[in-house]
Amino acid sequence: AGFGAGLGLALASSAFIGGSFVLKKKGLLRLCGRARAGQGGHAYLREWLWWAGLLCMGVGEAANFAAYAFAPATLVTPLGALSVLVSAVLSSIFLNEQLNVHGKIGCILSILGSTVMVIHAPQEEEVSSLESMAEKLKDPGFIVFAVCVLVSSLLLIFVAGPRYGQSNVLVYVLVCSAIGSLSVSCVKGLGIALKELFSGKPVLREPLGWVLLVCLVICISIQINYLNKALDIFNTSVVTPIYYVLFTTAVMTCSAILFKEWQHLVLDNVVGSISGFLTIVSGIFLLHAFRDLPFTPSLLPLFLQPGRADPHPPWGSADRHQSCQHQPLLPSEQKGSQSAEEEEEE
Numbered sequence: 129a130g131f132g133a134g135l136g137l138a139l140a141s142s143a144f145i146g147g148s149f150v151l152k153k154k155g156l157l158r159l160c161g162r163a164r165a166g167q168g169g170h171a172y173l174r175e176w177l178w179w180a181g182l183l184c185m186g187v188g189e190a191a192n193f194a195a196y197a198f199a200p201a202t203l204v205t206p207l208g209a210l211s212v213l214v215s216a217v218l219s220s221i222f223l224n225e226q227l228n229v230h231g232k233i234g235c236i237l238s239i240l241g242s243t244v245m246v247i248h249a250p251q252e253e254e255v256s257s258l259e260s261m262a263e264k265l266k267d268p269g270f271i272v273f274a275v276c277v278l279v280s281s282l283l284l285i286f287v288a289g290p291r292y293g294q295s296n297v298l299v300y301v302l303v304c305s306a307i308g309s310l311s312v313s314c315v316k317g318l319g320i321a322l323k324e325l326f327s328g329k330p331v332l333r334e335p336l337g338w339v340l341l342v343c344l345v346i347c348i349s350i351q352i353n354y355l356n357k358a359l360d361i362f363n364t365s366v367v368t369p370i371y372y373v374l375f376t377t378a379v380m381t382c383s384a385i386l387f388k389e390w391q392h393l394v395l396d397n398v399v400g401s402i403s404g405f406l407t408i409v410s411g412i413f414l415l416h417a418f419r420d421l422p423f424t425p426s427l428l429p430l431f432l433q434p435g436r437a438d439p440h441p442p443w444g445s446a447d448r449h450q451s452c453q454h455q456p457l458l459p460s461e462q463k464g465s466q467s468a469e470e471e472e473e474e
Contacts, residue, residue, distance in 0.1 A: 137195035138207040144188030146214025149364050150222055151181030156360045157223075182352075193319075208372070212239060215368040225363045228422065234414035238373045241407030245380065248400030258324065258336050261317050264386055273385050277306045285354075293357070297366055300358040304351045305374035309382035311347035314340045373408050 155178030192208065212235060219225040227235070264270065284303050293299045321337040331337055358367045393401075 134195045135207075137191045139210070141188045141192035141195060142207055142210035143214055144184045144191065145208075146211035146368075147218060148181040148183075148185035148188060149211075149215045149359065149368050150218040151177050151184060152356065153181075153219070153223060153359050153364045155179075155181060156356065178356075193315075208376075212369045212372050215364055219364045223364060227366075230414045231366070234411040235369045237407050237411030237414065238369050239411075241404045241409075241411060242373055242376050244404030244407065245376070245401055246404075248397040248404065256320070258317070258321055258331065258334055261320055262336050265317075267386070270382075270386050273382065274310065277310060281306050281350075294361060297358060297362045297370060300354040300361075301367060301371050301374055303354045304358070304371060305378045307347045307350045308375050309378035311344055311351065312379045313382055313386060314344035314347065318344065370412060373412060377405070377408065 155175035158175055158177065188211070216227065216235065220227075281303050284299055284306075288296075288299050289303075317340040318337065321331050321334070321340070325331040355367075355371070358371070
């Protein structure tokens, strides 16, 4: 019963999260004549469709967190990739967005690579109290990682954003993914604080819990802002898989540094993680590099093109397709003028 409940919650989470992207995009498209999110406006806050998408995302994330209490992480986390498929299908129905063959292959490769990485990822070290969480947050490796994330995010926001944000989908999505890795760490710490609070410990007096809450609110605000900009400028079917892949990679990197997951990693997990990462890179390349390349039936070979004649017709139809040897050397008009000239000479 517990396994079935976890599986159902994970599937419901994917459905809600995938639908939230489409609802947000639908709300952003209704901003006719008003400042759009791509130009730095916040008029989407007055659209009920956008709030419905935000509510769906909140329900999906809550269901995802609850699923971890019933089913193993190796089942719940890969099922999060189904939100990409849900978003792509709903976008083609309600937003008239289409993916070419390269984009579809890129989505499949990205999902497969992310799944392989999650399956072969090692388990994190147990963190049972805020004191142990504070010790891990003081680790020099995590401090360097957090500083790199903040500096790179500031560069993307203030340097790369004004120049390339309107033409390159990776700019705003990278900001959301990098900041999202820190937000997941804050969620982990707040989850530990809630467990201690329910067990009767005086957690409200601990400053670390309040610091994590403030950091989580700031990180989520930044993620929502720049994710809306990416959705307003680019297609949902392009933003969703790229955001999923980069966000998953950033979270796994942050967890590996914070919880020392790679210390006891065996060889098969190393090979699986590297293979999954390379598969993700291939999927991102196909999805991003060829997203504007039209794929029409004329690009197919002749025998696969619909409505084209057979390049090698059967012998029975030879009378309907005359050979060039039986065609007159001169057109009928030129032939008539030539015969008239011969009669005048005679």
